[in-house]
Amino acid sequence: MITKELHTSNxxxxxxxxxxxxxxxxxxxxxxxxxxxDPEFVEIMDEVKEMVQQTFxxxxxxxxxxxxxxxxxxxxxxxxxxxxGDEVIxxxxxxxxxxxxxxxxxxxxxxxxxxxxxGTVVTTADVKAALEKCPKPKxxxxxxxxxxxxxxxxxxxxxxxxxxxxxxxxxxxxxxxxGVELQVDEWNIDAIYTGTQKCLSAPPGLxxxxxxxxxxxxxDERKTKVQSWFLDLTLVKNYWAGSKRAYHHTAPVSxxxxxxxxxxxxxxxxxxxxxxxxxxxxxVLKTKLENLGFxxxxxxxxxxxxxxxxxxxxxxxxxxIRRKLLDEYNIEVGGGLGDFAxxxxxxxxxxxxxxxxxxxxxxxxxxxxxxxKS
Amino acid sequence: MITKELHTSNxxxxxxxxxxxxxxxxxxxxxxxxxxxDPEFVEIMDEVKEMVQQTFxxxxxxxxxxxxxxxxxxxxxxxxxxxxGDEVIxxxxxxxxxxxxxxxxxxxxxxxxxxxxxGTVVTTADVKAALEKCPKPKxxxxxxxxxxxxxxxxxxxxxxxxxxxxxxxxxxxxxxxxGVELQVDEWNIDAIYTGTQKCLSAPPGLxxxxxxxxxxxxxDERKTKVQSWFLDLTLVKNYWAGSKRAYHHTAPVSxxxxxxxxxxxxxxxxxxxxxxxxxxxxxVLKTKLENLGFxxxxxxxxxxxxxxxxxxxxxxxxxxIRRKLLDEYNIEVGGGLGDFAxxxxxxxxxxxxxxxxxxxxxxxxxxxxxxxKS
Numbered sequence: 240m241i242t243k244e245l246h247t248s249n250x251x252x253x254x255x256x257x258x259x260x261x262x263x264x265x266x267x268x269x270x271x272x273x274x275x276x277d278p279e280f281v282e283i284m285d286e287v288k289e290m291v292q293q294t295f296x297x298x299x300x301x302x303x304x305x306x307x308x309x310x311x312x313x314x315x316x317x318x319x320x321x322x323x324g325d326e327v328i329x330x331x332x333x334x335x336x337x338x339x340x341x342x343x344x345x346x347x348x349x350x351x352x353x354x355x356x357x358g359t360v361v362t363t364a365d366v367k368a369a370l371e372k373c374p375k376p377k378x379x380x381x382x383x384x385x386x387x388x389x390x391x392x393x394x395x396x397x398x399x400x401x402x403x404x405x406x407x408x409x410x411x412x413x414x415x416x417x418g419v420e421l422q423v424d425e426w427n428i429d430a431i432y433t434g435t436q437k438c439l440s441a442p443p444g445l446x447x448x449x450x451x452x453x454x455x456x457x458x459d460e461r462k463t464k465v466q467s468w469f470l471d472l473t474l475v476k477n478y479w480a481g482s483k484r485a486y487h488h489t490a491p492v493s494x495x496x497x498x499x500x501x502x503x504x505x506x507x508x509x510x511x512x513x514x515x516x517x518x519x520x521x522x523v524l525k526t527k528l529e530n531l532g533f534x535x536x537x538x539x540x541x542x543x544x545x546x547x548x549x550x551x552x553x554x555x556x557x558x559x560i561r562r563k564l565l566d567e568y569n570i571e572v573g574g575g576l577g578d579f580a581x582x583x584x585x586x587x588x589x590x591x592x593x594x595x596x597x598x599x600x601x602x603x604x605x606x607x608x609x610x611x612k613s
Numbered sequence: 614m615i616t617k618e619l620h621t622s623n624x625x626x627x628x629x630x631x632x633x634x635x636x637x638x639x640x641x642x643x644x645x646x647x648x649x650x651d652p653e654f655v656e657i658m659d660e661v662k663e664m665v666q667q668t669f670x671x672x673x674x675x676x677x678x679x680x681x682x683x684x685x686x687x688x689x690x691x692x693x694x695x696x697x698g699d700e701v702i703x704x705x706x707x708x709x710x711x712x713x714x715x716x717x718x719x720x721x722x723x724x725x726x727x728x729x730x731x732g733t734v735v736t737t738a739d740v741k742a743a744l745e746k747c748p749k750p751k752x753x754x755x756x757x758x759x760x761x762x763x764x765x766x767x768x769x770x771x772x773x774x775x776x777x778x779x780x781x782x783x784x785x786x787x788x789x790x791x792g793v794e795l796q797v798d799e800w801n802i803d804a805i806y807t808g809t810q811k812c813l814s815a816p817p818g819l820x821x822x823x824x825x826x827x828x829x830x831x832x833d834e835r836k837t838k839v840q841s842w843f844l845d846l847t848l849v850k851n852y853w854a855g856s857k858r859a860y861h862h863t864a865p866v867s868x869x870x871x872x873x874x875x876x877x878x879x880x881x882x883x884x885x886x887x888x889x890x891x892x893x894x895x896x897v898l899k900t901k902l903e904n905l906g907f908x909x910x911x912x913x914x915x916x917x918x919x920x921x922x923x924x925x926x927x928x929x930x931x932x933x934i935r936r937k938l939l940d941e942y943n944i945e946v947g948g949g950l951g952d953f954a955x956x957x958x959x960x961x962x963x964x965x966x967x968x969x970x971x972x973x974x975x976x977x978x979x980x981x982x983x984x985x986k987s
Contacts, residue, residue: 242881244637245657245874250647257646257866263618268867269643272631272816273624274945283619306818307681310862311843318841342842436863442646444680444818444865466840467692468716469685486950488684489810491818492631493642494868500619507616571648576860 250565251592253601254573255386255546256414257436257443258589260501264441267500268493275490283499284490288479290502291447294416294439294510295431297423301455303479304498305432305446305470306491309413312432312446314342315470316409317380320430320454322463323347325377328369328406330361330392333385334576335411343380346466351376357578358388358536358548366400377457378407378429384415386437387576389548389585390537391419398427407454413437416447417505418517418545418589429454435494438517438545440590441501444494501590517544520593524586527602531613536583545593547586548579554612557581560605568604624939625966627975628947629760629920629959630788631810631817632966634875638815641874642867649864657873658864662853664876665821668790668813668884669805671797675829677853678872679806679820679844680865683787686806686820688716689844690783691754694804694828696837697721699751702743702780704735704766707759708950709785717754720840725750731952732762732910732922740774751831752781752803758789760811761950763922763959764911765793772801781828787811790821791879792891792919792963803828809868812891812919814964815875818868875964891918894967898960901976905987910957919967921960922953928986931955934979942978 252259273280292302305312317339321327327348329340332355340350351373353365361381370376379401383392394410401408407429415421418438423431429451436443450458450472458472465471469488477485505513521544525535532552535542551557557574558581564570573585588597605611626633647654666676679686691713695701701722703714706729714724725747727739735755744750753775757766768784775782781803789795792812797805803825810817824832824846832846839845843862851859879887895918899909906926909916925931931948932955938944947959962971979985 242877244877245641245644245870247644247647247653247657247870249645250651252646252648254648256863257648260646265643265645265867267619269639270619270621271623271639272626272634272810273621274626274628274631275817277624277939277945279621283621307685307843308862308865311681314841314843338842345838345840345842434863436646442865442867443649443863444868464719466719467688468712468719469681469688488682489630489808489817491682491816491868493639493816493871494818494865496619496621497867503616503618565651571651 248569251570251597251600253587253592253597254571255585255587256589258440258587258592260440260442261504261591263504264497264501267496268442270493270496272492275492276486280492281484283495284479287495287499287502290506294502294505295421295423295449296425297449299423299449299451300480301450301476303448303475304495305448306488307446308443309432309434309446311470312448313339313411314467315448315472316430316432317342317346318467318470319458319465319472320378320407320409321346321348322461326351326373328353328373328376328379330355330381332359332361332388332390333357333382334387335382335385339380339411358390360390360392360541363396363400366397370400370404374404376404376406378409380409382411383421384412384419384543384546386414386546388536389543389546390541391543394426402427407457414543414546417510417513419543420514423449435498435501438589439501439505441497442494444491445498517588517593520588520595520598521545523595524588524598527598531605545587545589548583549586550583552613557584560608560611563608563610564604570601570604622943625944625971625974627961627966627971628945629961630963632814632961632963634814634816635878635965637878638871638875641870642816644867644870646866649866650860654866655858657869658853661869661873661876664880668876668879669795669797669823670799671823673797673823673825674854675824675850677822677849678869679822680862681820682817683806683808683820685844686822687713687785688841689822689846690804690806691716691720692841692844693832693839693846694752694781694783695720695722696835700725700747702727702747702750702753704729704755706733706735706762706764707731707756708761709756709759713754713785732764734764734766734915737770737774740771744774744778748778750778750780752783754783756785757795758786758793758917758920760788760920762910763917763920764915765789765917768800776801781831788917788920791884791887793917794888797823809872809875812963813875813879815871816868818865819872891962891967894962894969894972895919897969898962898972901972905979919961919963922957923960924957926987931958934982934985937982937984938978944975944978
C-alpha cells in the first residue's frame with residue numbers, strides 16, 4: 240500500500256509543454272470547490288468565455304472550453320463538423336496533422352492529405368493542388384504551430400483559398416495560443432482548438448475551442464447525430480451558451496478556476512506584449528544555442544519562437560544529456576518524435592517558462608556539463 | 614476586461630457532487646507542475662493505478678484513469694466494447710441509464726432498454742425477461758448508484774445471469790465508488806467507470822476505469838476501429854499499461870496529483886471503515902430529516918446512504934429554500950432532475966462532506982429558516 244504523501248522535484252519546464260505555471264494559477268487550483276451549477280460558477284464560466292474570446296481575438300458566440308486536453312479539442316472540432324462521406328483536406332507535416340487525419344477517418348471522412356516533409360509548412364501552392372483533386376471539401380485543417388517540429392504555419396492566404404472553395408478552415412492552435420500572433424476573426428478561422436499547458440501556462444487538462452457562424456451553420460445542418468455524446472456541441476453549447484445552462488456533464492471546477500486566473504494574467508500582460516516577449520527571449524536563446532553549435536530544424540521564416548527544434552552539436556548522446564539535465568539540474572527539455580526521435584531536442588520557452596533566466600539556466604547547465612560537447 | 618482575481622464563497626457541498634475536498638487534496642492540486650513524461654510522473658501514474666485497483670478491489674491490469682469527467686468514462690467503456698450492429702441491454706431507471714443508452718446508440722448498437730420507474734432498481738426478473746427478447750447480448754449495462762434518484766442497484770445475482778448468457782457486465786459506479794461496498798472482481802464486473810468528485814472527494818475532471826480480461830478479449834477481437842481516437846483503449850493502454858509508456862495525449866498532471874492524494878486518504882481510512890462511516894452518518898441524517906417531515910423517494914433496502922433523495926414536507930417552495938440555504942448558509946444541496954425537478958432534493962453526504970457536522974449544519978439551518986415549514 241502507498242502511504243507516502245506526494246513528493247515531486249521542483250522542475251524547470253522547458254519542453255513542449257506543460258510549461259511552468261504562475262504561482263497564482265497554482266493557488267487558484269487549490270481554491271475550495273464550489274458546485275458546477277452554483278451561480279458563482281456560472282459567472283466564472285461567463286468570465287472564462289469572455290477571456291477566451293479576447294485571447295482568440297474573436298466575437299464568436301460559440302466559444303467554450305472542452306473538459307479534457309487538447310486532443311479532445313481536436314476531436315471535438317472534427318466530430319462535430321464531419322459527417323460520414325464528407326471530403327476533407329488535411330495538412331500533414333508532423334504528428335498533429337497525422338492525428339487530425341486519423342480522427343477524421345474515424346468520423347467517416349474521405350481524407351485528402353497534403354503530405355509535407357516534417358519541419359516545413361503547407362504552402363498556398365500545396366492547397367491549390369489539393370483543391371484541384373478535391374474541389375469542394377467540407378473543410379481544410381491545418382496545424383498553426385506543429386509541436387512535433389516547431390514550424391509555424393501561415394494561415395491568411397490559405398484561408399481565402401479554402402473559403403473561395405466553399406469549405407471551412409479548421410486550425411490546431413495548441414502551441415501558438417498566447418505565444419505568437421493568432422487572429423481568429425481577422426483570419427476567418429471557422430473552428431479552432433487549443434490547450435492550456437503551453438503559452439497560457441495553466442495545468443494541462445482543458446481545451447478552449449471556438450466556432451464561427453459558418454461552422455455553426457454546418458453543425459445545425461447535420462443530417463446525422465454527432466458520434467460522440469461527450470463532445471457533442473449541440474448538447475455542450477446549451478451548457479456554455481444556453482440561457483438555461485442545461486446540465487451536460489460535471490465541469491472540472493478547479494481546472495476552470497486555474498484557467499480563469501491564467502487568462503487574467505495573459506490579459507494583464509497584454510496579448511501583443513506577450514507575443515513580443517516570446518519573440519525577444521527566443522532571439523536570445525537562438526543566439527546562445529547557435530554559439531554552442533545547435534542547428535535549427537525549421538527554416539528561419541517559419542520558425543516558432545516558443546518551441547525551438549534543434550539538432551545537437553555532433554558527437555552528443557542526446558538522451559544521456561537530456562537525462563542529466565533533468566536529474567542534476569531539474570531542467571526538462573523535450574526529445575524528438577517520429578523520425579526525429581534521438582536526433583533533435585524541442586526546447587520550449589512558453590508562458591511562465593519564457594524568461595531570460597530560463598534561457599540562462601539551460602545554457603549554463605550545458606556549458607557546465609562535462610558530457611556536453613559544443 | 615476582467616481584472617479581478619478569483620473570488621468564491623466558502624461553500625459546504627451537500628449536493629450530488631462535487632463534495633468538499635480535503636485540504637491535502639487541494640494542496641496537491643497546487644503542486645508545481647512536472648512533465649507528463651517525467652520519470653517521476655510515470656511513477657505517480659503507477660501508484661495511482663495501484664490505488665485505483667485497491668479501491669475497485671480488482672487485480673485487473675487494464676485499470677487506468679480517463680483524462681476527463683465520468684461521462685467520458687461512460688463513453689470510454691461503451692465506445693470500446695460496442696461495434697455497429699451489436700445488441701446490448703441497458704437498465705434505465707434514471708438519467709444515467711438513459712445516457713448510456715444514448716451513447717450506445719451512437720456507437721451503432723441495437724439497444725434493449727429495461728425501463729423502470731425512476732427511484733426503483735432493475736430486478737433479476739427484469740433481466741431474465743430482457744434476456745428472453747435478446748438472448749445473446751454483447752453486454753448488460755447497469756448503474757450501481759443512480760445519482761438522479763439515489764437508488765442502489767444490487768449486482769451480484771444479475772452478474773451471473775448476464776455471464777451465463779455470454780455477455781459482459783458493465784457498471785456505472787460514479788456515485789458508489791468509495792462510499793458503499795463495490796467489489797469489481799468478486800462481483801465479476803467486466804467494465805466499470807467512476808468519477809472523482811463524489812465519495813473520493815477529489816475535484817471533478819477524471820474518470821477511473823477498469824476492464825476485466827473478458828472485456829480485453831472483446832477489445833482485442835474488434836473488427837472495426839474504435840470511433841473515438843481520444844478514448845481508444847487500444848492506444849490509451851499503451852500509455853497507462855505499456856512497457857514503453859507511448860505518448861498518447863498530455864495527461865492532466867495536477868488532477869492526477871490530487872487523485873493520488875485522495876486515493877491515499879481513502880486507503881489510510883480503509884475502504885470498509887469508509888463504507889461504514891457513510892452508513893452511520895446516513896442514519897443520523899435520515900432520522901433528522903424524517904423528524905422535519907422529509908420523505909425518502911427510494912424504498913429503504915435500495916437506498917444509497919450517501920445520496921439522499923427526499924420529498925420536502927408539504928407547503929415548501931423547494932427552489933426558494935434551496936437558494937436561501939446557498940445564499941445565507943453557503944450550503945449546497947441538489948434539486949431534482951427530470952420528472953423530479955421541483956419536487957425532491959438530493960442531499961449528498963459524500964467523502965469529506967460525510968460528517969456529523971455537515972448533517973447538523975444542514976438540519977440547523979433548516980430549523981432556523983422561517984420560510985421552511987416542517
